[in-house]
Amino acid sequence: MKGVVCLVGKFEGERSVSRILTTCIYCGCGCGLYLDADQGRIIGSYPSGNHPVSRGALCVKGWNSYEFVNKLDRLTKPLIRRNGRLEESGWEEALDLVSRRLLEIGDRTGPDSLAFLSSAKTTNEENYLMMKLARAVFRANNIDHCARLCHASTVVGLKAAFGSGAMTNSIEEFEDADCFLVTGSDTTAQHPLIGSRIINAVRDRSAALIVADPRNIELVKYADIHLRQKNGTDVAWINGMMNVIIEEGLHASRYIEERTEGFAKLREVVKDYTPGYVEVITGIPAYLLVASARIYARSEKAMIIYSMGITQHVTGVDNVKSLANLAMLTGHVGFRSTGVNPLRGQNNVQGACDMGALPKVFTGYQSVGDKEVREKFEAVWGVKDLPAVPGLTVTEIFDRARKGDVRGLYIIGENPALSDPDSNRVRVALQQLDFLVVQDIFLSETAEYADVVLPAAGFAEKDGTFTNTERRVQRIRKAIDPPGEARADWEIISGVAERCGYKGMRYSSPSEIMDEIAELTPIYGGMRYDRLEPFGLQWPCPSRDHPGTPYLHKGTFARGKGQFMPAVYIAPDELPDQEYSFLLSTGRVYWHWHTGTMTRRTSTLDREVPEAYVELHPRDAERMQVIGGEEVRVSSRRGNIEIRVKITEKVKEGSVFIPFHFKEAAANILTNPAVDPTAKIPEYKVCAVKIEKMIKCGKVV
Amino acid sequence: MREGCVVEVGFSEPVARYLCPVTVAAVADRGRQGWVHRSTIDDINMNNRILLKRNINELLARSAEAREVYLPLEGPGGDVQFLPLQEPKELDNLNLNYDQLIIPPKNIGFPQLESLFEFKDGEINPTVPVPSRHILFGLRACDLKGILFVDDFFRKNFEDIYYRHRTEGRLTVVVGCTSPSPNCFCTSTSTGPFIEDGFDLQLVDLGERYLVEVGSENGERFIGEFEELFLDASKDEIHHSGEVKVTAAKAVTLKVDFKEAIRRLTEDDVPREIYEEIAERCIYCGGCLYVCPTCTCFNLFDDMKEGEGARFRNWDGCVFEGYTREASGYNPRRDKCSRAARRYEHKLKYDYQETGISGCVGCGRCLTSCPVNIGISNFIEQLTGLDSKQ
Numbered sequence A: 001m002k003g004v005v006c007l008v009g010k011f012e013g014e015r016s017v018s019r020i021l022t023t024c025i026y027c028g029c030g031c032g033l034y035l036d037a038d039q040g041r042i043i044g045s046y047p048s049g050n051h052p053v054s055r056g057a058l059c060v061k062g063w064n065s066y067e068f069v070n071k072l073d074r075l076t077k078p079l080i081r082r083n084g085r086l087e088e089s090g091w092e093e094a095l096d097l098v099s100r101r102l103l104e105i106g107d108r109t110g111p112d113s114l115a116f117l118s119s120a121k122t123t124n125e126e127n128y129l130m131m132k133l134a135r136a137v138f139r140a141n142n143i144d145h146c147a148r149l150c151h152a153s154t155v156v157g158l159k160a161a162f163g164s165g166a167m168t169n170s171i172e173e174f175e176d177a178d179c180f181l182v183t184g185s186d187t188t189a190q191h192p193l194i195g196s197r198i199i200n201a202v203r204d205r206s207a208a209l210i211v212a213d214p215r216n217i218e219l220v221k222y223a224d225i226h227l228r229q230k231n232g233t234d235v236a237w238i239n240g241m242m243n244v245i246i247e248e249g250l251h252a253s254r255y256i257e258e259r260t261e262g263f264a265k266l267r268e269v270v271k272d273y274t275p276g277y278v279e280v281i282t283g284i285p286a287y288l289l290v291a292s293a294r295i296y297a298r299s300e301k302a303m304i305i306y307s308m309g310i311t312q313h314v315t316g317v318d319n320v321k322s323l324a325n326l327a328m329l330t331g332h333v334g335f336r337s338t339g340v341n342p343l344r345g346q347n348n349v350q351g352a353c354d355m356g357a358l359p360k361v362f363t364g365y366q367s368v369g370d371k372e373v374r375e376k377f378e379a380v381w382g383v384k385d386l387p388a389v390p391g392l393t394v395t396e397i398f399d400r401a402r403k404g405d406v407r408g409l410y411i412i413g414e415n416p417a418l419s420d421p422d423s424n425r426v427r428v429a430l431q432q433l434d435f436l437v438v439q440d441i442f443l444s445e446t447a448e449y450a451d452v453v454l455p456a457a458g459f460a461e462k463d464g465t466f467t468n469t470e471r472r473v474q475r476i477r478k479a480i481d482p483p484g485e486a487r488a489d490w491e492i493i494s495g496v497a498e499r500c501g502y503k504g505m506r507y508s509s510p511s512e513i514m515d516e517i518a519e520l521t522p523i524y525g526g527m528r529y530d531r532l533e534p535f536g537l538q539w540p541c542p543s544r545d546h547p548g549t550p551y552l553h554k555g556t557f558a559r560g561k562g563q564f565m566p567a568v569y570i571a572p573d574e575l576p577d578q579e580y581s582f583l584l585s586t587g588r589v590y591w592h593w594h595t596g597t598m599t600r601r602t603s604t605l606d607r608e609v610p611e612a613y614v615e616l617h618p619r620d621a622e623r624m625q626v627i628g629g630e631e632v633r634v635s636s637r638r639g640n641i642e643i644r645v646k647i648t649e650k651v652k653e654g655s656v657f658i659p660f661h662f663k664e665a666a667a668n669i670l671t672n673p674a675v676d677p678t679a680k681i682p683e684y685k686v687c688a689v690k691i692e693k694m695i696k697c698g699k700v701v
Numbered sequence B: 001m002r003e004g005c006v007v008e009v010g011f012s013e014p015v016a017r018y019l020c021p022v023t024v025a026a027v028a029d030r031g032r033q034g035w036v037h038r039s040t041i042d043d044i045n046m047n048n049r050i051l052l053k054r055n056i057n058e059l060l061a062r063s064a065e066a067r068e069v070y071l072p073l074e075g076p077g078g079d080v081q082f083l084p085l086q087e088p089k090e091l092d093n094l095n096l097n098y099d100q101l102i103i104p105p106k107n108i109g110f111p112q113l114e115s116l117f118e119f120k121d122g123e124i125n126p127t128v129p130v131p132s133r134h135i136l137f138g139l140r141a142c143d144l145k146g147i148l149f150v151d152d153f154f155r156k157n158f159e160d161i162y163y164r165h166r167t168e169g170r171l172t173v174v175v176g177c178t179s180p181s182p183n184c185f186c187t188s189t190s191t192g193p194f195i196e197d198g199f200d201l202q203l204v205d206l207g208e209r210y211l212v213e214v215g216s217e218n219g220e221r222f223i224g225e226f227e228e229l230f231l232d233a234s235k236d237e238i239h240h241s242g243e244v245k246v247t248a249a250k251a252v253t254l255k256v257d258f259k260e261a262i263r264r265l266t267e268d269d270v271p272r273e274i275y276e277e278i279a280e281r282c283i284y285c286g287g288c289l290y291v292c293p294t295c296t297c298f299n300l301f302d303d304m305k306e307g308e309g310a311r312f313r314n315w316d317g318c319v320f321e322g323y324t325r326e327a328s329g330y331n332p333r334r335d336k337c338s339r340a341a342r343r344y345e346h347k348l349k350y351d352y353q354e355t356g357i358s359g360c361v362g363c364g365r366c367l368t369s370c371p372v373n374i375g376i377s378n379f380i381e382q383l384t385g386l387d388s389k390q
Helices: A091-109 A124-137 A152-162 A171-176 A192-205 A218-222 A234-247 A253-259 A263-270 A275-282 A286-298 A316-329 A349-354 A371-381 A394-403 A423-432 A489-499 A510-520 A603-608 A618-624 B013-019 B021-030 B053-063 B088-093 B141-155 B161-167 B217-225 B235-251 B258-266 B272-281 B336-355 B376-385
Strands: A017-023 A032-038 A041-047 A079-082 A085-088 A114-117 A179-183 A208-212 A225-227 A302-306 A339-342 A408-412 A435-440 A452-455 A464-467 A472-476 A582-587 A613-616 A631-636 A639-647 A655-659 A672-675 A687-693 B049-052 B068-074 B080-084 B113-120 B123-126 B133-139 B169-175 B201-205 B209-214 B230-232 B298-305 B308-315
Touching: A017 A472, A017 B080, A041 B113, A079 A091, A091 A114, A091 A408, A091 A435, A091 A452, A091 A489, A114 A124, A114 A394, A124 A349, A124 A371, A124 A408, A124 A464, A124 A489, A124 A510, A152 A316, A152 A339, A171 A192, A179 A192, A179 A286, A192 A208, A192 A218, A208 A218, A208 A286, A225 A286, A234 A263, A234 A275, A234 A286, A234 A316, A253 A316, A263 A316, A275 A286, A302 A316, A316 A339, A349 A464, A371 A510, A394 A423, A464 A510, A603 B298, A613 A618, A618 A639, B049 B053, B053 B068, B053 B088, B053 B133, B053 B209, B068 B088, B080 B133, B133 B141, B141 B161, B141 B169, B169 B217, B201 B217, B201 B235, B209 B217, B209 B235, B258 B336, B258 B376, B272 B336, B272 B376, B336 B376
Parallel strands: A114 A408, A179 A208, A179 A302, A208 A225, A302 A339, A408 A435, A435 A452, A582 A655, A613 A639, B068 B133, B133 B169, B169 B201
Antiparallel strands: A017 A032, A032 A041, A079 A085, A079 A452, A464 A472, A582 A687, A613 A655, A631 A639, A631 A687, B049 B209, B049 B230, B068 B080, B113 B123, B113 B308, B201 B209, B298 B308
16 A cells, blocks of 8 residues: 555564654645554654655644554444443444434435535545535435535635635645735635745745734734734725725726636726724724735735634625635735635545535535436436535524424534534524434533534545645545444445445445446546545546646636625624624634634643633733733623633733634524525624623632 | 652752662662673673674574563664564574664663562562563664663663563674665774674674674673584684674775864854754754663653543653743743753763763764754764864
């Protein structure tokens, strides 16, 4: 097997160390790393020296990715709820129960009363199978995953503007871009191997850096300009930059004429967004906006980098479209080191989207509404009448579950009880379900509500592929066996399908699944395991001899002409008022990952940040007479948590920030479930909270 | 307990006892076994031999019949890894002209994660590895220097039985470096590209053949086992090897004023701005210490379920805030700047004061593995390029 060096000790030590090349489980950078295994245990993780992303380096999470794999509290046996308690069972019984109950619910209340949440942490092959299970076996388009909560706005917005919803450039192209506009991305914390490239570009070759972020993130230290907008005013400042660019004649007239459409309308809309007007809305001084517009427009190789700070708003799609407008206006897309780069968060969130774990599309963004597409899938899958109406999104699934419309839910590798907004309501929804299946590597907060828990193999225990943020499809490889009776997700899903009487899901290996994906998916047409050695291929890769695509929209946009889609500024759904006077935004920290399932089981990482905190500006702290480390009660209209204060100028006066990793003080109890009308992404980045002291005169209140 | 104790690894035995009671107890049980890991040229009769390159594969394949043979093997994508030979076919991937291994071979004796003991119902069972005979073939001089340094740490003032069992059956074969990476500066630290002592065998590339320098009785015995594969070296060949060493040294183009750096550090003459700049730029990945051939810090943690579990140790390091945080929450190195300083002080001051040897072997890995290009060579350049305060 390529990529695997197997070393079985022949001598008295009985040492059997193996080192395999695989892909990191954490962020979308997709670093190439080696895992060392010894007697069924992962004992180390090291970077690949020649991998185009890692290049001999990793972030602290990658370096420590060996530890959580072998934890003793891994799920090792299927669990079935009996008399209110989860009890161990055999696979036969568990799979029989899952298939029988899901079929029953589908028969009784219709396929739309079933829903499926796939996972951006599992492989492409597994996402494909989950999508196939939902559609081919249960005839439900109610399949979605956490991309809904991170980059749904990107998939919708960039697809409409450019014809493709992915990062336009490659990570190594950051090394010769000469201007970075970073907004809503704490890049050094969330995509360290991309953030570091920005730092190097600024420090070592004087590239320009404009950071537009309400928080004082690490990259601000390196920025030429920090635009510190009020949360949720992004459309306004982006329109303002375009206003300046057009007023000063810095737009790329020829590019606009040849490669885009809709410019007249854009000019009309942004005319009102003068720097003075924008200052009123956003708080960004007019002169800084003007300077930023000039720097960005005049740079030759300019990149926009953005992430959740742009997408997680009720205007998420408008924000994304506005950034696309800005890039097209200046001719900054379609070239090497020049483009619009949404950084995808999860290791395989790009792949989970590519695989059609979304309610509106099959693999490769082929619409479920398209009859020809359906017929193609029907032929290969050996089924008839695939559903043509788009299904429910993550946020809608929980709404419908609460109302009793969705009755059966099958979740793989997601933890909505902690990760979804207004999580108290999510928990109610989970309780309302007639039948909940959770498939994971640990007993998550969500799994505690399950009727059946299925133990899955982790990333070190199976073969497959992940697609990183730069569209690079690359291998993961099995280093050790899964613990106990845990099985790879693809095997489990196939097992469920089989028991439902579906014969079209028998595979001997993930490689065989990829062959089927390639057959059905034009952008993955040339992806075969033998071609993914050693460091993968970037889609679009339509044929077996295609070398892959480092950057998109070369010469022409994927949709033909780039479409300007101007937006007007709309305020966030819930802003501070007298009672709830602070603005809360949520996010992650460098040391942890999402709901902490892996990083809180990793000694070095958990030691660094062992508990939750709320970031509070020193002036607010002084006014409220709270000190650093003091526990306060933070409440929104949806719930409250008790949490320690961290006093820092990272947040603006009147704003607070809470990382959402910690179940003990779960930020998502507070967040607002209001969603963007098209992408249905919730507004994690803005809601109103109040902060109350818990200790007054030595008494707990 | 999810989190292990926050430890600061020192040099003294009392500290070691405190850290690893089981280790020390186990050592006491078995008694201290004498183990000379260093032999110098003075100890033995220097005896140069010749190994034809076409005989290398046979030598390695036959050696592997009775030992584990670790070699630099080129894997997918051109990464060279130091791994034990499993089957002779893998010798096709042997690459003795590599510029640098990503990870120094310290992990053979000191893995990133290892189990120390298992416990169940109050009973404790040490998980001491069984000793193994092995050859480290194709080491670079700097990496052997690193290994010898780590040997001292784990065996000089106290004996760590885990480390001893993983390393005591070791034979070291250095292949002197003629293909340095651009980040290497071993000529400045006097740690390469060839090593003067501490090796069992050292090979000098003479084109079609290697001159084999014998550095220990162990090395001599090994040659004796495969006598027919070695020839006697002529005076010309010995002379040629000297020229090769000179040329190899010239190939190391990165030079730093190492002595001056040590002087400045030991005299506490480092402008704070240098540390401040490093602390600001650092993204706290820990890469520099994980890849450092002489970093030996570890943390301890327990993994436990229903009263049953194991205690582990894993690589740790001084750039992390939690590393020096005390149980009270107080941290003597709380700010990033003093943590950045700590790393350089450790390598260029404390190690030097403690052992007379600096903890830097000039391999340049801390630069190679740094996502933001910090590296000790840049630090030294910056420091020695600045005027001393005196």
